[in-house]
Amino acid sequence: MTLLSLPSRIDRDLYPALMSPELNAKYPTDHKAFVRIDVSLRIYWHTLFDICPELLELSGPDGMSIFRPFMAWAGEKKLAFDWSYYLWVYVWLRQSQFKDRLLADGKYLRSIMAASAARWAILDRGRSRGIVIGCADTTDLVIGWKCRSVRVGREIELIEPEEPLPAPSDIFGYFTLPAFELNVFPGWQGLAR
Amino acid sequence: MRRWPLPAAQATFGASKRKRKQMRLGFNFTLGDTYDMAQRLMAEGHIDYCEFLIDNFFCVDPDELAKAFDCPIGLHIMYSKFLEADRPTLVDFAARLKDYIDALNPIYVSDHILRFSHEGRAFFHLGEIDYSAEYEFVRDKVLEWQDIVGQRIHFENYPSIMDGGVEAPAFFERLMKDTGAGVLFDASNAVCSHRNCGTPFDAWRNVIAAAQHFHVAGYRQSLIEPFISLDTHAEQLAPDTLDFLANFRSVFDKPGATMTYERDDQIEFDAIVADLKLLRNLFGQPQEGRHDLAVSA
Ligand SMILES: [Fe+2]
Ligand SMILES: [Fe+2]
Numbered sequence: 352m353t354l355l356s357l358p359s360r361i362d363r364d365l366y367p368a369l370m371s372p373e374l375n376a377k378y379p380t381d382h383k384a385f386v387r388i389d390v391s392l393r394i395y396w397h398t399l400f401d402i403c404p405e406l407l408e409l410s411g412p413d414g415m416s417i418f419r420p421f422m423a424w425a426g427e428k429k430l431a432f433d434w435s436y437y438l439w440v441y442v443w444l445r446q447s448q449f450k451d452r453l454l455a456d457g458k459y460l461r462s463i464m465a466a467s468a469a470r471w472a473i474l475d476r477g478r479s480r481g482i483v484i485g486c487a488d489t490t491d492l493v494i495g496w497k498c499r500s501v502r503v504g505r506e507i508e509l510i511e512p513e514e515p516l517p518a519p520s521d522i523f524g525y526f527t528l529p530a531f532e533l534n535v536f537p538g539w540q541g542l543a544r
Numbered sequence: 545m546r547r548w549p550l551p552a553a554q555a556t557f558g559a560s561k562r563k564r565k566q567m568r569l570g571f572n573f574t575l576g577d578t579y580d581m582a583q584r585l586m587a588e589g590h591i592d593y594c595e596f597l598i599d600n601f602f603c604v605d606p607d608e609l610a611k612a613f614d615c616p617i618g619l620h621i622m623y624s625k626f627l628e629a630d631r632p633t634l635v636d637f638a639a640r641l642k643d644y645i646d647a648l649n650p651i652y653v654s655d656h657i658l659r660f661s662h663e664g665r666a667f668f669h670l671g672e673i674d675y676s677a678e679y680e681f682v683r684d685k686v687l688e689w690q691d692i693v694g695q696r697i698h699f700e701n702y703p704s705i706m707d708g709g710v711e712a713p714a715f716f717e718r719l720m721k722d723t724g725a726g727v728l729f730d731a732s733n734a735v736c737s738h739r740n741c742g743t744p745f746d747a748w749r750n751v752i753a754a755a756q757h758f759h760v761a762g763y764r765q766s767l768i769e770p771f772i773s774l775d776t777h778a779e780q781l782a783p784d785t786l787d788f789l790a791n792f793r794s795v796f797d798k799p800g801a802t803m804t805y806e807r808d809d810q811i812e813f814d815a816i817v818a819d820l821k822l823l824r825n826l827f828g829q830p831q832e833g834r835h836d837l838a839v840s841a
Contacts, residue, residue, distance in 0.1 A: 361708030362672035366662040369669065383740070386766050387705045390774060391669040393767075398668055432666040473600075476623050476637060480603055497603040501612040502576045531603075 359384035372419050402466045409449045434471035435542045437463045438523045465507050468495030472505035479527035487522050490515035565828030567797045568592035570804040586615055590820040595620050595804040602640050606647035617648045621655040626689040638692045652757050654698040654728040672702045675711035686723045698726035698757050703736035703775035713747040727751050730759035735785045736773040752795045761806035778809035781819045
C-alpha cells in the first residue's frame, strides 16, 4: 500500500473528497481512502444514471463525460445536492456540448423533472405534501407527492395544463403544496443552491 | 428407572437450556411496497414486531399507521439530522414524531449519529463522525434531542470504514453514561467495522450488554480493491455476522431484547425467511408472547 501524505485516519478527513472526483484522484488507488471515496462517488453516479438512464444516450455508457464535469461544476458552485440535484444536471447540460441533443427530445427533461420530484417526495421532512416543478423549456408540470398511506409509496404526476402557468424566471421554478391537492399557485420559487 | 447424577458441565448446560429465550425478531418497514410481505412474515411467525422508518410516513395518518400492523412497533428515525438541524426544525420534527409515538406506543425510538452533509453539501453516502474530537458536541446534541423529543433515544452505530472507527465502542459507552441514551446496536455494522478497521468485537461487549435493541443485515464488498465491506441491506447474513451473534448470544439476549433484520434491496421472501430462521435457531423462539413485548416497553 502506498504511503499517503493526505490525512485519512478518520472519515472526516475525507469529507470534501466524498463528492469530488478530482480530489479522489489525489489518493493512491491502492489505499482504503481511495476506495471509500470511490464508494461515495458511485452513489452520486447511480443516483443520477439509475434514475435517468436516458442520459447515458448522451454521454456514452460510462456516463463520465457528464458526471465528471458536472461534479466539478457543482463543486465550484457549491451546490447543496438536495432534491434539486437532477435539475442542476439539466442546467449544466444546457450549457454543455450536449445542449442541442438535450433540447431536441423532451424525454430528458421529463425524466429529470420526475427524478427531482421523486427525490423531494422521499427526502423532504417539512410539512408540505407535494411539490410542483416547472421549467422554462416546457409548459408541462411535474408533481411529486409524499407517501400518503401505508400501502402506497410516493407518487409522481405529469400535468399538461390547458392554461399554462407563467414560466419561471430562471430555468426551473417550484412551489410546494400544503395538502394533497393542486389548488394553489403561490408563484415560483427559484432553486436554492 | 435409574437416575444418574449429571457431571457439573452438563448440569450447567441443562440449566442454561431452560433459561428463557427472549430475543424478538423484527423486520424493517420502510416503504409501502413491502407491506404485504411484512404482514406475511408476521402471520407465519417469522417475526414478532416491525420497525418503521417513521419519518418516511410523516404524511400518513398516525391512526392509519397504528392500525396497519397488529404487532408491537419500533421506531427508527432516518432524517432528523439532529447533529446539523437548527432547533426550530428539530422542534417541528419532534412535534410530528410525537403524534406517532402517541398512536403507536413504540417499543423504542431510535436515531443515527451521522453526518448528512459537509459545508451545506449533502453526502449521498453518509459520513461517520470524529469520535474523539466531536464527543462533547455530540453529547450536548444528544441531550438536547432527547429533551426535545421528551424521551430516551437509542442511537445506532456506524459501519465504519476508516481507522477512526475503532474509537466507536468507547464513544458509545461514554455517551450512554453521560446522556442516558441507549444504543441501537447494529451487529453487522460492527462486523463491517471489524473487517474494515479491525475494531475488536470484544470492544463492544459493554455496549451490547447495555443495549436492548439490535439490527442485523447483510453486507457486501466494494467493487474495487483494497476491498472494504459496505452495509448494504441487500444480501444474506454473512458467516462472520452469524458467528459474532453466536459467540455473544448471551450478551445480546435479555428481557425486552429486539433484533430487526434489515433488508432494503433484493427483497425476496424466501431468502429473508431463510435468514430469519437462522436467527430463530440461534436465539430460540421467544417464550413470552407479543403482548409482553409491548408491556416491557
Ligand atoms: Fe439505521
Ligand atoms: Fe442498521
